[in-house]
Amino acid sequence: MGLTIYDIAKQAGVSASTVSRVINRHSGIKKSTREKVEKILAESNFSVSEAARGLVNQTSRMIGILVSDIRNQHHIEGAYMMEQHFMKKGYCSIILNAGDSDESKAGYVRILASRRVDALVLVGSAFQCEAVRQAIEDYMPDTPVVFQNGVFSLKNVSSAVADEVSGTYEAVKYLYNQGRRQIAYINNNDTPSNRKKIDGYDKAMEELGLVRSFHVCEDSAEGSADATARLLDQKPETDAIIYSVDILAVGASRRILDMGKRIPQDIAIIGTDNSPFAVLSNPRLSSIDTRLQELSTACSQILEKAIENPSYHEEVEVTPVLVLRETT
Amino acid sequence: MGLTIYDIAKQAGVSASTVSRVINRHSGIKKSTREKVEKILAESNFSVSEAARGLVNQTSRMIGILVSDIRNQHHIEGAYMMEQHFMKKGYCSIILNAGDSDESKAGYVRILASRRVDALVLVGSAFQCEAVRQAIEDYMPDTPVVFQNGVFSLKNVSSAVADEVSGTYEAVKYLYNQGRRQIAYINNNDTPSNRKKIDGYDKAMEELGLVRSFHVCEDSAEGSADATARLLDQKPETDAIIYSVDILAVGASRRILDMGKRIPQDIAIIGTDNSPFAVLSNPRLSSIDTRLQELSTACSQILEKAIENPSYHEEVEVTPVLVLRETT
């Protein structure tokens, strides 16, 4: 439209200050003038410029949410909860796909700094790299940030992380107690979060005196199926496989069935994240639930406190839980 | 930080105008002063306020993307492509979850109007309601908007829609040619897009002289499984079912198998959207591909032209394609 409060003021025969006051619901305005202004505001479909408002108030009422891949169900659920939570408080969320390279991720921090977001959320351990840390230190040293599933030693960044070491550790132990002895692990990407999962696997295997069987696959259901087929060719004695992500387990379990093996009789399968895929998969997938919901809720709460009180800092850790279905 | 170009100017011993010019890479600045300013800019980690800049330039360089449910894989893929495309052009995307009610959706249009987004994208036919149309007319009469899978008769809104009538119509015909005669349709939500799918079903059934078998289910894999079980109890002769969304088909096919029926021998299954679930499902799901990718690409291109030229208008229609897998 291009209407400003001056246009409204002129029409109403008052000053811009008065218009501003009725828009912001200040008290102490004569009822008659308030109503007159409100009427004109409504009739002309006036909408305040948040940019101008933000400039004087020194707040954008926007929060930035950085996600490494927005199409990842697990990440987008996190972003979703944040968005919903902060929209209720009057914040708009700028959700950005930060890409793969460290430089790209750091670049997005700068972009959000330019937008003067009131707070920043990092979703996913992929952000745990020096470039991002540095970008925050340089460009957002005083902006509250909360890191979902990662940690930075900066006073303005809080975190909520899943104890993935324990998640995988317990999964291995469970399989062991079920009598499995040839327990393999298949990993897709090399991220800090995945490294923690592997640590849990290694720790449990060592404690139990079992031989490690660790493998890497391409990041797709197909890639995982291929890697699994290779593994079962080489080590047909394998009687259990844990996957770093559910979707890998889903792709693989179909291939295992096609190879003529039974699940879970011949081979048990466990995924990670307890995503929608786990329930929809056939057979239904047992999975390590990293408790995303709790993680996201914790992030929202931390952020809210941090926006109020800039020196607020908190580190939360949630313990994953093994959800048993038909593949174990 | 709180650094402004005046701080930089003072340090560099130049005026703010000059600092602004080097930031914006204007030509005609003495090399030595440009370098001096650039050095200070870098050393002090200066970042321009996009809000202030936008205020004078009358452009926010933000685009608004409204999605009814961001967790919906189908919708988020669309939002993702937009975001990626426009980020390359220097736009930030405000992706918002617009909720279910018409009022809520219209409210989000107002929110984005206040943010003065340079363009708006509506993802999903759920936005096709009078409240949203009115909000656009009132609050964004001159902002380019593109409606993915919906149409408004407003001169500033373009659209890219899937011809869902034809998609379902062809699916029914295909089943008929395979010898199926008891073809049912199960629908979740009542959206304009779903109504078009049903129209296609009705049209084909009528043309083929078959009896309509239309059913509604709750919007979940479980709900669909329940509805399917009821249907098969009542009409055990059913030999094919089309679902309005893939995930419904996935939930249902597991239940059908559990009931002791064979897929596709006893009963053929077709989903809609050709989502990741279709490929990961076991058995792999045949699905009506609504060609989201093409739709999103079209939206991006339309929007780009519309941002350049405010009077640009375009309506694109893409024809769905049936992807055959193991359930037919």
Added chain:
DNA sequence: CTGAAAGCGCTTACAG
């Protein structure tokens, strides 16, 4: 209860 003025952080004619 209301208005005039200054200022938020920029950009861009206009001079020189």
Added chain:
DNA sequence: CTGAAAGCGCTTACAG
């Protein structure tokens, strides 16, 4: 090649 000034659309002390 560079600077002073005005202005983008608001809000908020400060007066009255």
